[in-house]
Amino acid sequence: MSAAAPPDNDVLWARGVVKSHHGTPALRGVSLGVREGEVLAVTGPRGSGKSTLLACLSALLPVDEGEVWFNSSPVHTLSRAGRERLRRERFGFVGSEPHLVPELTARENVALPLLLAGAGHKAAYTAATEWLERLDVGDCARLRPAELQQSHRQRIAVARALAPMPTVVFADDPTAPLHREAQDQVLRILASAARSHRLTLVLATHDPDLARFADRTVALADGRLATPPPPVLNGAKTVTAGR
Numbered sequence: 182m183s184a185a186a187p188p189d190n191d192v193l194w195a196r197g198v199v200k201s202h203h204g205t206p207a208l209r210g211v212s213l214g215v216r217e218g219e220v221l222a223v224t225g226p227r228g229s230g231k232s233t234l235l236a237c238l239s240a241l242l243p244v245d246e247g248e249v250w251f252n253s254s255p256v257h258t259l260s261r262a263g264r265e266r267l268r269r270e271r272f273g274f275v276g277s278e279p280h281l282v283p284e285l286t287a288r289e290n291v292a293l294p295l296l297l298a299g300a301g302h303k304a305a306y307t308a309a310t311e312w313l314e315r316l317d318v319g320d321c322a323r324l325r326p327a328e329l330q331q332s333h334r335q336r337i338a339v340a341r342a343l344a345p346m347p348t349v350v351f352a353d354d355p356t357a358p359l360h361r362e363a364q365d366q367v368l369r370i371l372a373s374a375a376r377s378h379r380l381t382l383v384l385a386t387h388d389p390d391l392a393r394f395a396d397r398t399v400a401l402a403d404g405r406l407a408t409p410p411p412p413v414l415n416g417a418k419t420v421t422a423g424r
C-alpha cells in the first residue's frame with residue numbers, strides 16, 4: 182500500500198521511480214505529478230532517462246521500485262495484461278518515427294485505431310477527416326505515407342494518436358528527425374490540439390528550446406530530476422521539478 186495517496190487533480194503521479202535496463206540504471210528515484218489537461222515537457226540530454234520515464238508513466242515498462250498512479254489507481258501493481266489494456270484504452274503515443282501502415286492512406290491510418298476500438302466505419306472515417314483537417318493535413322487524406330513529406334507523415338501520426346481522444350498522450354521526441362521550422366509547426370499544433378481537447382500531454386525532448394510549447398518543464402539529468410532550467414519563452418511557466 183502507498184503511504185500517501187496521489188493528489189486528486191494529478192492524472193499521473195509517480196513516486197520514487199527506479200528503473201534499470203539490464204543492470205544499467207536509467208531512473209534513480211523520480212517523483213512527479215502531471216495535472217489533468219497539462220502539457221508537460223520532460224527535457225534532458227541524451228541518455229538522461231526521458232524515454233524510460235515516459236515508458237514507466239505510460240505503463241509500457243514496469244518499475245523496479247516506486248509507484249506510478251493513473252487517475253488515483255495504481256499502475257505499478259498491474260499485470261502485463263492490465264498495463265496493455267490501460268495503454269490501449271487511455272493512452273496515445275507519438276514517437277520520433279511515425280510508423281504509419283504503408284499500404285493505407287493517411288485517412289485510413291488515422292481511422293484504424295478507432296475501428297480497432299469498435300467505432301463504426303462512418304464515425305471512424307468522419308473523425309479521421311476532422312483530425313487531419315485540424316492538423317492541417319486534410320489535403321493528404323488520400324495519399325499513402327510514401328507519397329508524403331516527413332513532417333506531414335508526423336502530423337498524421339499525431340492525428341492518429343489524438344483521434345481516439347486518449348486521456349494522456351505521450352510524445353517521445355516526436356520531432357527529432359524534422360528540421361527546425363517543421364519541428365516548431367508540429368509541436369505547436371500538437372500542443373494546441375491537446376489543449377483545445379483537454380488532453381494531457383507528456384512531451385520528452387532533448388532540445389530545451391522546444392519545451393516552450395509546454396505549460397511546465399521538468400528536467401532530467403542522469404536519471405534524476407535536475408535543477409529547473411532557466412525561464413522559457415512564450416510566457417510558459419517555469420519548472421517546479423516534481424512538485
Ligand SMILES: Nc1ncnc2c1ncn2[C@@H]1O[C@H](COP(=O)(O)OP(=O)(O)OP(=O)(O)O)[C@@H](O)[C@H]1O
Binds near residue numbers: 206225
Ligand atoms: N533497452 C535498453 N537497454 C540497455 N540500456 C538502455 C536501454 N534503454 C535505455 N538504456 C539506457 O538507459 C539510460 C537512459 O536511457 P533513455 O533512453 O531513457 O534516455 P533518454 O534521455 O530518452 O535518451 P535519448 O534522448 O537518447 O532518447 C541510458 O544510459 C541508456 O543507455
